[in-house]
Amino acid sequence: MTLFFQQLVNGLSLGxxxxxxxxxxxxxxxxxxxxxxxxxxxxxxxTFFSLAVLTLLGxxxxxxxxxxxxxxxxxxxxxxxxxxxxxxxxxxxxxRRLRNAPKLAPLITAIGMSFILxxxxxxxxxxxxxxxxxxxxxxxFALGAVTIxxxxxxVILLAVVLMAILQTFxxxxxxxxxxxxxxxxxxxxxxxxxDINTTIAVTFLIGSALAGAAGFVSGVYYGSxxxxxxxxxxxxxxxxxxxxxxxxxxxxxLGGFLIGLVEAMTTQIIGDQWANVxxxxxxxxxxxxxxxxxxxxxxxxxx
Amino acid sequence: xxxxxxxxxxxxxxxGHNAAFTNFLADAGAFVLLALGLNIVVGFAGLLDLGYxxxxxxxxxxxxxxxxxxxxIHLPFWLLLFVASAIAAxxxxxxxxxxxxxxxxxxxxxxxxxxxxxxxxxxxxxxWTGGPNGIGSLDxxxxxxxxxxxxxxxxxxxxxxxxxxxxxVANNLRRSRIGRAWMAIREDELAAAHMGINTTxxxxxxxxxxxxxSGLAGCAYASKLQLVSPDEFGFNVSVFILAMLxxxxxxxxxxxxAGSVILxxxxxxxxxxxxxxxxxxxxxxxxxxxxxxxxxxxxxxMMLFRPEGLLPSRQRKAELxxxxxxxxxxxxxxxxxxxxxx
Numbered sequence: 292m293t294l295f296f297q298q299l300v301n302g303l304s305l306g307x308x309x310x311x312x313x314x315x316x317x318x319x320x321x322x323x324x325x326x327x328x329x330x331x332x333x334x335x336x337x338t339f340f341s342l343a344v345l346t347l348l349g350x351x352x353x354x355x356x357x358x359x360x361x362x363x364x365x366x367x368x369x370x371x372x373x374x375x376x377x378x379x380x381x382x383x384x385x386x387r388r389l390r391n392a393p394k395l396a397p398l399i400t401a402i403g404m405s406f407i408l409x410x411x412x413x414x415x416x417x418x419x420x421x422x423x424x425x426x427x428x429x430x431x432f433a434l435g436a437v438t439i440x441x442x443x444x445x446v447i448l449l450a451v452v453l454m455a456i457l458q459t460f461x462x463x464x465x466x467x468x469x470x471x472x473x474x475x476x477x478x479x480x481x482x483x484x485x486d487i488n489t490t491i492a493v494t495f496l497i498g499s500a501l502a503g504a505a506g507f508v509s510g511v512y513y514g515s516x517x518x519x520x521x522x523x524x525x526x527x528x529x530x531x532x533x534x535x536x537x538x539x540x541x542x543x544x545l546g547g548f549l550i551g552l553v554e555a556m557t558t559q560i561i562g563d564q565w566a567n568v569x570x571x572x573x574x575x576x577x578x579x580x581x582x583x584x585x586x587x588x589x590x591x592x593x594x
Numbered sequence: 595x596x597x598x599x600x601x602x603x604x605x606x607x608x609x610g611h612n613a614a615f616t617n618f619l620a621d622a623g624a625f626v627l628l629a630l631g632l633n634i635v636v637g638f639a640g641l642l643d644l645g646y647x648x649x650x651x652x653x654x655x656x657x658x659x660x661x662x663x664x665x666x667i668h669l670p671f672w673l674l675l676f677v678a679s680a681i682a683a684x685x686x687x688x689x690x691x692x693x694x695x696x697x698x699x700x701x702x703x704x705x706x707x708x709x710x711x712x713x714x715x716x717x718x719x720x721x722w723t724g725g726p727n728g729i730g731s732l733d734x735x736x737x738x739x740x741x742x743x744x745x746x747x748x749x750x751x752x753x754x755x756x757x758x759x760x761x762x763v764a765n766n767l768r769r770s771r772i773g774r775a776w777m778a779i780r781e782d783e784l785a786a787a788h789m790g791i792n793t794t795x796x797x798x799x800x801x802x803x804x805x806x807x808s809g810l811a812g813c814a815y816a817s818k819l820q821l822v823s824p825d826e827f828g829f830n831v832s833v834f835i836l837a838m839l840x841x842x843x844x845x846x847x848x849x850x851x852a853g854s855v856i857l858x859x860x861x862x863x864x865x866x867x868x869x870x871x872x873x874x875x876x877x878x879x880x881x882x883x884x885x886x887x888x889x890x891x892x893x894x895x896m897m898l899f900r901p902e903g904l905l906p907s908r909q910r911k912a913e914l915x916x917x918x919x920x921x922x923x924x925x926x927x928x929x930x931x932x933x934x935x936x
Contacts, residue, residue, distance in 0.1 A: 324699070326699050389897065389898070394698050398702055399836070399893050399897050400894045400897045402644070402833060402890075403892070403894035405890070407890035409886070410887035414883075523710075533703075564714070564717070567714055568710075568711050571710055574707045578703075579693065582696060582700065
């Protein structure tokens with residue numbers, strides 16, 4: 292039972308990372324119906340950008356005292372802005388021209404973009420895992436026999452806070468309304484005066500910025516990263532987005548936490564070499580039995 | 595034309611006159627076979643399969659388990675060619691049956707997941723598959739009492755023969771009722787369904803057919819290498835084959851073969867030679883590391899600027915450029931192209 296609760300905590304914090312990535316998938320899919328394969332790699336870029344900022348600031352180990360908060364905030368912000376820009380550039384270069392092309396075309400450029408990003412990171416930081424400074428002081432709390440690390444709570448909190456901000460943005464601002472309108476019917480939105488190109492670019496900006504934040508978090512959480520990290524994480528986050536109901540922001544969050552739990556429990560019960568197999572099998576099962584996800588609404592095929 | 599091409603392909607190993615070149619030709623041939631199989635799924639039926647290497651893995655492992663000391667089973671190679679492609683086809687159906695109802699982009703991600711699950715499973719089930727070491731010392735094919743041996747030449751001839759069969763099969767399929775149904779689904783699934791095509795079984799047939807080709811390729815490739823290991827079948831391989839199609843021209847058999855030969859040569863000759871040339875002029879750049887970057891660039895650039903590929907079929911070109919040419923000219927071209935009407 293102790294093990295169960297321990298894995299529950301581990302799974303939830305893991306899920307926080309997946310949830311942040313899943314938000315980007317779900318937003319982009321919601322608005323242009325494209326699986327942005329490059330999104331997982333933007334997340335890895337977020338870790339590398341954070342690492343670059345920390346190196347510039349001369350941070351190599353635990354930061355204690357009053358400098359901790361500004362350093363963390365600055366690093367996250369820079370990673371988010373840079374990743375957001377990368378997302379916008381990807382959309383501009385690889386997807387915008389193909390918005391009205393047959394469905395296959397943007398999917399194939401998305402895979403191409405993912406390969407390009409991965410290999411640029413390979414050039415930048417080499418093929419082996421790169422260590423990430425363990426900058427948070429990490430007190431542990433004992434809750435009975437279960438140990439909870441401070442950074443696990445921080446991950447969950449950050450994910451929840453960012454999602455709350457996003458939810459407010461989408462539901463209560465003019466741009467958010469434009470995004471929802473574009474997602475529902477692009478042509479009608481355009482006729483109503485919505486600037487489609489800007490709206491889609493902003494969607495990529497926000498989604499990729501969240502992946503950047505997830506990248507920072509994963510660096511702190513795992514203590515290292517490598518250029519190929521985003522592939523499996525991206526696939527799991529996409530599973531989370533589908534599980535929650537693609538296009539649905541709260542769903543992505545729920546799906547992310549669930550996938551984190553499934554991964555943690557699989558690792559505990561049958562061994563970590565099966566974690567990916569179980570998560571991807573879940574993706575297949577969800578798509579077969581409930582393609583609309585837990586919170587999604589069914590969408591009829593458009594003619 | 596096709597016969598001349600095959601004659602040239604047959605004398606190529608003697609022109610190259612060294613074992614490494616023949617070895618390359620045999621490997622490139624296996625990938626031509628794979629590209630022809632994926633072309634049925636992606637090119638004809640328009641279903642984006644991102645886990646195609648999984649079927650290659652299944653074909654290879656099927657051969658390895660039934661013709662090696664692993665279980666002490668030594669079935670003859672020629673029988674296993676059929677068995678391996680049948681097993682791959684069955685897995686194609688098993689994966690396809692539940693997922694082919696999904697929309698195109700979901701199918702892509704499910705096949706991607708499947709492509710990850712299969713090699714990982716082979717890696718994990720080490721008591722049967724040898725785990726990370728794979729299965730070694732596979733049986734060599736026998737041909738009328740002659741053992742194929744370690745030289746790549748007989749394998750190359752075998753693979754050429756398989757390619758010839760694959761081309762004939764793919765060509766006939768394309769012109770048959772089911773081939774026209776695949777293309778109808780590719781162009782507009784809803785309309786095809788309303789014309790009375792059973793989209794699920796038709797798509798399933800494409801999946802099974804494509805998978806069976808990779809079963810053949812897996813069998814031939816594994817017997818030549820005399821080894822299978824789980825790391826030969828990753829996502830990279832699936833994308834490598836997809837890039838061949840995109841480069842050459844999805845749906846067009848000569849284009850697909852050309853794309854496949856170009857990319858295999860790029861990997862084996864052009865990049866290493868280019869690296870040597872750069873070293874010679876004092877630039878310390880290793881181009882061989884950038885092959886996947888190049889595939890990525892190929893996928894993006896081709897889709898943006900020449901989606902029909904380098905060697906498109908006339909019909910596909912007309913379809914893809916219908917918007918930016920005079921529409922009557924496009925329609926006339928479509929009428930003139932005999933490949934659909936026949």
